[in-house]
Amino acid sequence: MERHYGHGDEIPGISDPLTRLSLDVLAETATPPPGAVDLLLSAARSARRPAPPAGFTAPFAARVAAMDALLASATRADWSQKIVEGWTLQELVAHLAATDSLVADAIEAPVAGPPLTENDVPRRTADMIAYAGGRTPQETRAEWRAQAEAIRARAAEMDPGTPIAPGGMSFALADHLLARMLETWIHTTDAAAVMRVSLPLPVAAHVHPTADFCARLVPWTMLLSGVDGGARAVRLTLTGPGGGAWHVPLDVQVVARPDDGALAETEIVCDVVDFCFLLGGRRVPEEFPATIIGDAGLALDVLRCAPALSGP
Amino acid sequence: METPGTDDRSLHQRVVGGDESALGEVHSRHYPLVLSLALRVTRDRVVAEDIVQEVFVTFWERPLAFDPDRGSLRSWLATIAHRRAVDHVRSEQRHRVSVLGPRLTEPEPSPSPLEDWVLAADEAARVRRAVARLPGGLREPIELAYYRGRTYRQTAEDLGLPEGTVKSRIRMGLRRLADELAEEEV
Numbered sequence: 374m375e376r377h378y379g380h381g382d383e384i385p386g387i388s389d390p391l392t393r394l395s396l397d398v399l400a401e402t403a404t405p406p407p408g409a410v411d412l413l414l415s416a417a418r419s420a421r422r423p424a425p426p427a428g429f430t431a432p433f434a435a436r437v438a439a440m441d442a443l444l445a446s447a448t449r450a451d452w453s454q455k456i457v458e459g460w461t462l463q464e465l466v467a468h469l470a471a472t473d474s475l476v477a478d479a480i481e482a483p484v485a486g487p488p489l490t491e492n493d494v495p496r497r498t499a500d501m502i503a504y505a506g507g508r509t510p511q512e513t514r515a516e517w518r519a520q521a522e523a524i525r526a527r528a529a530e531m532d533p534g535t536p537i538a539p540g541g542m543s544f545a546l547a548d549h550l551l552a553r554m555l556e557t558w559i560h561t562t563d564a565a566a567v568m569r570v571s572l573p574l575p576v577a578a579h580v581h582p583t584a585d586f587c588a589r590l591v592p593w594t595m596l597l598s599g600v601d602g603g604a605r606a607v608r609l610t611l612t613g614p615g616g617g618a619w620h621v622p623l624d625v626q627v628v629a630r631p632d633d634g635a636l637a638e639t640e641i642v643c644d645v646v647d648f649c650f651l652l653g654g655r656r657v658p659e660e661f662p663a664t665i666i667g668d669a670g671l672a673l674d675v676l677r678c679a680p681a682l683s684g685p
Numbered sequence: 686m687e688t689p690g691t692d693d694r695s696l697h698q699r700v701v702g703g704d705e706s707a708l709g710e711v712h713s714r715h716y717p718l719v720l721s722l723a724l725r726v727t728r729d730r731v732v733a734e735d736i737v738q739e740v741f742v743t744f745w746e747r748p749l750a751f752d753p754d755r756g757s758l759r760s761w762l763a764t765i766a767h768r769r770a771v772d773h774v775r776s777e778q779r780h781r782v783s784v785l786g787p788r789l790t791e792p793e794p795s796p797s798p799l800e801d802w803v804l805a806a807d808e809a810a811r812v813r814r815a816v817a818r819l820p821g822g823l824r825e826p827i828e829l830a831y832y833r834g835r836t837y838r839q840t841a842e843d844l845g846l847p848e849g850t851v852k853s854r855i856r857m858g859l860r861r862l863a864d865e866l867a868e869e870e871v
Contacts, residue, residue: 390831391809392725394816398866399721401859406734409716410709413741417708420746424703438703445747571752573698 421445422522429533430525432579433550436557437521440469443561443570444514452510457563458685463510464502465560468685470517471501472556475539476549477520482527485520494540494684524553551586554579559653574646580615584645587652588619589629590682591675594652596625598678605668607675608632608640609648616645623675639667641675651676654683693758700748708745715759719766726770736769815865823858826851 417423421441424434447462456465470485472494477484486504491497505513533547544552558575565572574580588609595602602623609619610632618632643663650656658677665672691710699707719740723733740762744751751761816827829835829843841848 389809390834391812394827394831394862395808395812396718396721396725398812398859398862399724400717401856402863403717403720405712405716405720409734409738410712413712413738414705414709416738416742417705417745420742422703423705426699426702426704426706435702435704439701441703442701442746442748446749565749570749571754572749573694573701573753575702576695576698576704579702 422518425525425529427578428529429547429582430528430550432575432582433521433554433557434525435575435579436554436561437518437525439572439575440466440557440561440564441514441518443565443568443572446570447510447568451568454567456567457560460502462564462567463505463513465564466510466513466517467501467505468498469557469560470513470520471498472540473517473520473524473553474501476537476553477524477527479537479539479549480524480527480531480535480546482523483520485516492539492541498685524550548586548589551583555583555586555649555653558583559650559655562650562655574614577614580613580645580649581617583649584611584615584617585619585629587649588621590652591621591629591679592623592625592627594678594681595623595675597681600674600678602671602674605639605671606635606637607672608637610640610642611645611648612642613645637667639665639669639672639675641665641672648679651679652683654680656680694753697748697751697753697758700745705745708741711744711758711762712741715762718759719762722763722766723770726767727773732773733770736766736773739769740766811866811869812862815862815869818865819858819861823854823861826854827858827862830855 422438424438425431426435444462444466452462454462456462458465458468460468467486474484474486474489474497475492475494476482478489478492486501489497490500508516528546528550531546533545535546536543537546537549538544539549542549554575562572575583588611591607591609592602605623607621607623609621609629611617611619619629620632620635620637621629641663642665643661647656647662651658651661658673658679661676663672663676693711696707696711696714700711716737719737720733723736723740724730727733727736743765744762751758816824819827825844826840826846829840830837835843837848837851841851844851846854
């Protein structure tokens with residue numbers, strides 16, 4: 374372990390050299406008592422629920438944990454701040470719980486909030502926000518968190534390829550969890566910006582499958598926007614931790630795959646997080662920072678259509 | 686699957702994402718410093734261990750209170766540990782005052798997290814004597830690094846030694862000091 378002896382490493386209140394020396398003597402020899410880490414982890418679990426670091430549910434679980442960490446730091450004033458879409462922080466958490474509840478219902482996990490009557494995000498959000506109006510922010514947080522954990526636990530028992538259709542969108546369960554990961558990540562970022570909290574990115578191992586999901590959505594965003602990609606293809610090179618390169622046919626019948634050098638009419642090179650946030654509706658296509666090689670018109674169509682699936 | 690990062694920024698990223706193994710790594714890395722700070726202020730191993738756990742649980746529960754762009758994790762944990770330890774000492778003093786009455790006891794002034802904190806004079810003298818007893822090869826790099834605030838590189842240049850040798854001599858010196866000071870307490 375690299376240490377810089379003698380300088381106190383900007384530790385406040387310790388500029389005296391003998392005091393620093395005395396601390397470093399202790400630090401050089403102190404060892405945790407047996408079982409200290411187990412005791413710590415047990416106490417930590419009571420304070421904030423951990424997320425499993427691996428498996429197909431992990432990217433979603435980690436973003437839920439990150440949102441929960443942000444909410445743990447929220448002050449009374451933060452809870453009533455407007456974050457996005459005119460929603461306060463409490464209403465935003467209710468919206469996440471509403472969207473999650475459609476997934477919970479689809480996989481027969483316990484559903485938070487009032488009984489679910491509509492398989493529709495805007496209506497369910499309205500119901501959940503009305504329900505949250507009679508509850509404290511901490512109750513809203515706890516119900517959202519418990520439901521997210523129930524989804525994770527139930528999904529982990531299932532085949533990730535199981536098709537489900539929450540909100541009327543039929544995809545594999547694993548992809549729906551990646552969609553939940555992306556939305557939770559985006560809304561955590563929205564809230565962190567308003568609360569002026571610095572939010573670290575997800576680990577690369579969680580960014581990569583989310584980027585893969587976004588790459589596979591590209592032909593659908595084109596279709597939804599009424600742009601005919603035809604038989605053409607895009608090479609998508611996403612840079613940064615968790616990035617990669619994909620060959621994306623613009624025909625919805627053909628699934629995007631890791632780039633294998635197959636012919637593509639255009640190549641888009643951009644940051645992996647920027648691309649995920651473009652699909653999530655948090656980047657302006659016309660101002661999107663990307664390098665385009667080949668058919669510029671086609672590349673600009675792809676970028677312009679990318680946010681088509683994003684919603685509140 | 687790539688190996689998760691173990692530098693402080695990566696550990697923080699993993700803790701925010703709820704990876705409890707990252708908390709275990711943070712504990713292993715920073716336990717000695719956090720304990721030594723808590724022990725120096727409270728002078729009670731049991732209380733210090735409690736404070737250590739409290740500090741790491743705080744980091745787990747509210748990891749976004751730490752911003753890696755504004756300082757090191759070591760410094761942040763140390764600040765929390767120092768504050769908690771000082772709060773503990775003050776609350777103990779208030780308790781003693783309330784039990785014994787203010788006329789029967791004069792509470793010792795306790796260190797403030799915002800003030801510079803130094804060892805008691807007798808302890809500082811003990812540390813200084815123990816340093817003086819070290820063999821020259823171990824004493825000189827410690828005197829340069831601590832008393833004169835020289836960096837590893839500068840200390841190595843001053844002594845005409847490789848940097849790696851200086852680092853290992855400082856560590857050996859610190860361990861020897863720990864043994865010396867522990868023997869004195871017996």
